[in-house]
Every structure is written in C-alpha cells, then in structure tokens.
Amino acid sequence: MRNVMKKIVLTMAALALLEDLANGAIRRKRLFRERDDLLANDDNWLISRFRFPRQVLLELCAELRPALERNTARSQGLSVPTQVLTTLGFLATGAFQRELADRSGVCQSTLSRAMPAVWDGIIRMSSRYIKFPYNAVEQADIKAQFAARAGFPNVIGAIDCTHIAIKAPSQNEFVYVNRKHFHSINVQIICDAQMQLINIVARWPGSTHDSFVMTNSMVGNRLEAGAVRDGWLLGDRGYPLRTWLMTPLADPNTDQERRYNDLHSHTRAVVERAIGLLKGRWRCLDRSGGVLLYRPEKVCHIVMACGVLHNVAHRHGIPLPEQHIPPLEEPDAGPVNFNPPREAIRARQNVISNM
Numbered sequence: 001m002r003n004v005m006k007k008i009v010l011t012m013a014a015l016a017l018l019e020d021l022a023n024g025a026i027r028r029k030r031l032f033r034e035r036d037d038l039l040a041n042d043d044n045w046l047i048s049r050f051r052f053p054r055q056v057l058l059e060l061c062a063e064l065r066p067a068l069e070r071n072t073a074r075s076q077g078l079s080v081p082t083q084v085l086t087t088l089g090f091l092a093t094g095a096f097q098r099e100l101a102d103r104s105g106v107c108q109s110t111l112s113r114a115m116p117a118v119w120d121g122i123i124r125m126s127s128r129y130i131k132f133p134y135n136a137v138e139q140a141d142i143k144a145q146f147a148a149r150a151g152f153p154n155v156i157g158a159i160d161c162t163h164i165a166i167k168a169p170s171q172n173e174f175v176y177v178n179r180k181h182f183h184s185i186n187v188q189i190i191c192d193a194q195m196q197l198i199n200i201v202a203r204w205p206g207s208t209h210d211s212f213v214m215t216n217s218m219v220g221n222r223l224e225a226g227a228v229r230d231g232w233l234l235g236d237r238g239y240p241l242r243t244w245l246m247t248p249l250a251d252p253n254t255d256q257e258r259r260y261n262d263l264h265s266h267t268r269a270v271v272e273r274a275i276g277l278l279k280g281r282w283r284c285l286d287r288s289g290g291v292l293l294y295r296p297e298k299v300c301h302i303v304m305a306c307g308v309l310h311n312v313a314h315r316h317g318i319p320l321p322e323q324h325i326p327p328l329e330e331p332d333a334g335p336v337n338f339n340p341p342r343e344a345i346r347a348r349q350n351v352i353s354n355m
Helices: 002-023 025-040 043-050 054-068 080-093 097-104 108-123 136-150 210-215 218-224 255-281 296-315 342-353
Strands: 155-165 184-191 197-205 232-234
Touching (some): 025 054, 043 054, 155 197, 184 296, 197 296, 210 218, 255 296
C-alpha cells in the first residue's frame, strides 16, 4: 500500500511539473532573472538597446519604482527593471510587443498592461525636464546660445511640428490623414539652442495645421498675452508672423532681407535636428520603424514620454550615432488668412535693418 501511495505522489508531482512547463511558469521565472541581469551588461550594449547607460537606468528605475511596484505574492510578478527595460526597448526600437514579450519571457497581455504605467510615470516627470523659459534669467542664457550660432538676436526658442505615424483610428479616421496622406498625430516641438525640448504638444490629429497647434497651445496663448516682452521664437513659413514669433520673408529683395532669411534658417534649423534626434533615439516615433498600433490617446502619451526621455538623455550627455537620425521633413504651407499685425511687421523690419 505504501508503494502504491508513493507512486501516486510521484505521478502527481510529474503531472504538476508538466503543467508548469506547459503554462510557461518555469520559463518565465528563469527569463525574469535574465532580464534583471541585463543591467550587468556594459554601457555600450545597454545604450544600443535601451538608450541609457547602467547608472541612468538605475536612476530611472528608482524614480519610477513607487508607481510600478506591484503588491503581489506571485513569483512571476514583473519587477521594476523588467517593466522599465522592456518599455525602453519598445520605445527605442519600435519592435512589436510580441517580440519584446518573447525576449523578456513575459506574455504579451502582461506587457501591454505594464508599458502604459511606465510611460505615464515618465510623463509625471515632465515638469522637471521640460520647461519653457518665461523668466528673464533663463531667457538670457538661451538668447546668448542662439546668438552664438549665427548672430540672430533675442531668440528664446525654435518651433516646428512633426508627424508621428499611427494606424487608422476606428473613429474620425479622416481627420488623422495629414498632407502626405498617412494617418498621424501632429506634434509641436520647441527647443533651445542645445536641442533640449522646452515645450511639446501632442494631442492634435494629423490634418491639423502647424499654426493652429501653436495658437491653441498654452505657450502660444501665454506669448500672445504678453508673457515675454523681449524675445521671440523662430518658426518656418508655416507659422504667422507675430511680435513673439519671427518668420522668414516670402520674397526677399535686398541683401539685408536675404541675409535675414539666411540667418533665420540657419538658427531655426536646430529644431529640425532636435526632432531628428528625438525620432532617431526613440525609433517608435519614426515612420521608418512602422506605425504605432495604438489609439491616438495612447500615442500621445508615448510621444510625451519620449520627449521627457529625450531631455534625460540630453542632460546626461548620452550620444546618438548619426546613422540613427532620420531625414528632415518638409514644412507646412503658410497659414490660411495670414494677416500679420503691424507691430510684428515693424519688429521684423527692425531685426532686418540691424543685420
């Protein structure tokens, strides 16, 4: 009888083991340990896959830990490093979630639930990493840096928009089709002379004109209300001329006007490079990596998170190989019903006269 019971116990244990193997429990545990051990790799390897060296990754994990820790007794619960690294891997490569799930030993549904919590946690860091320079002290440094580039005076930022490709939404699909005939979110970027982002707006569908995004943004409203008395942004011909927004001349006739346009273009080009770096580092934003397969609301969160991470990388001086930088985009056509105020015309003419 004792031998019979022993055989039954062994048989049940074997069946339990087979069930665990079938459900992937043992495989998941082993791969979770491997994922945590990824932080032991050298910095070049980590930067190539997650865009940050080990020390910065540890700092991110520590900052995000309160929002990401799960009070669970299950041994297969996702660790904070697993959540952070897997999310950064997706943002860096644009790889489809199933591929990331296979690499980390996490099922796709678990990964889908984990990633939004990570990028939402990153977005909550934005007030410390993305700040528009409204006070004179901050503006003075930025003006000096811009002036050092080409001599264009009083510049506090360069503005442009870029399109982030998305799958066709199930509702109001047509408003997301941009001028290049693909579905997108039109994202406003303002940067300083060092390509650090000082404003990012990600909420408008692709058919929205750049000038509309700007005039309906918080920064646009505050500048229009006079928040900055001595300084301006530089924008391309897709924006309206304002006292706080200098644009190029449509038809320069004199040497001074042509010089104004040349210096304007050279100075403003920094925002195009900043957008290139943003998309080059976080390939999920670049169309060459495919389209983001999420609802527009989630795509906007992804864009905002990438903007914060762009500035984190900038502050730590983390380089990005040139081959990762995508080509520049064509500007929008000029705004509809463009009637610049006289004060704006005079302000631009004063800059031209002093060139």
